[in-house]
Amino acid sequence: MGKLSIKIVIAGRNYPLTINEGEEEFVRKAVEDINTNIQKLQESYAVKDMQDLLAMTSLQLATRSKPSPQSGDAGLEKEKILSALQLLSNSIEE
Template identity: 45%
Template sequence: MDELSIRIKIADREYPMKVKAEDEARVRSAGRQINERIKSYRERFGIDDKQDLLAMVAFDCLVDKMELDEKQYDTDESVLEKINHLNSIINQAL
């Protein structure tokens, strides 16, 4: 398992971390996306306080994750219903 030592800059502060080589691109992308959201909030709302900006980004990210989790649950339920229906059809045919 190859681990890389990298530094990610978020809100003008650098954070050293160790990541698996296969996760490096994802971690760097996450850092860029956080910084983009910070910039967006700063421009949209005229907020300069980094703590407020980071809190807003954290909140926004959690809402996005909750929405994706709900969609995934709905998809899982739909797939399960279809599998049960197909099993029923197969059992009737036997």
């Protein structure tokens, strides 16, 4: 598979990403989930700082995607979510 360059927007900021061709739909869905979660947090709490909202969103998405000691295997879907979060994290750090 080849690489694909896309632009995404998280919390109002643009990020260019290079992804594998088959990952675009998955990455865009992850971005949508992140932005939706940020919006829900803004509406539910008196948090205005975007850094705090991003940190809270990261924690919520990571804990949803990791298996709890009681639940056993997280499955492939959760691994994909973690992969997308790592991809976004790496892109933000660059």
